[in-house]
Amino acid sequence: MPARVAVMISGTGTLLQSLIDDPGRVYDIVVVAADRPAAGLQRAVAAGIPTTVVAPADHPDRPAWSAALAHAIQTYTPDWIVSAGFMRIVDSAFLDRFPQRVVNSHPALLPAFPGAHAVADALAYGVRVTGCTVHLVDAGVDTGPIIAQRAVVVEPDDDQESLHERIKAAEWELLPQVINRLVAHGLTVEGRKVRI
Ligand code: GRF
DSSP: OOEEEEEEESSOOHHHHHHHTOTTOOEEEEEEEESSOOTTHHHHHHTTOOEEEOOGGGSSSHHHHHHHHHHHHHTTOOSEEEESSOOSOOOHHHHHHSTTOEEEEESSOTTSSOSTTHHHHHHHHTOSEEEEEEEEOOSSSSOSOEEEEEEEEOOTTOOHHHHHHHHHHHHHHHHHHHHHHHHHHOOEEETTEEEO
């Protein structure tokens, strides 16, 4: 039976699309979950993948929302959870439901530029090289052990949009590769070192 992967999104879903379209995909995407009626959900619908929206506004507080999201995803019995452009922070209770099984793609070379404005921050800092990071999600903000990274050169005339598009192109290649390896071989974590 192919491995079962749940994907979480908040936006346009191009990272999700790279997973859907991956010709080498060795797993099933069993659900796409969002924190809002994200445009990317239409990509799941077009691919015949079930979707669910669990919005913070529908819950009394953040822990209740995080628990509702975990429950909604759990009903699809995923082996892995991929945060692909998901803009919320899940809490430790969520992570306890899926220990060392939640993976995120971040548009910077962590630990540089964590958080929701990574591309703008890298551009503002004047770095010559940035990139993307696939990492295990822990209770911090983009602080989990790093699984893979890819560098992206910042061009002199880059603005946030052009730089982010080039970073996303790197994510569209790196994330599917990493997820295929994860579902096929699993991972081991020793301290901050991840082996897949
Ligand atoms: C990606 O760059 C991801 O790293 C960041 O948001 C972007 C999502 O893009 N968190 P999309 O919604 O998959 O097009």
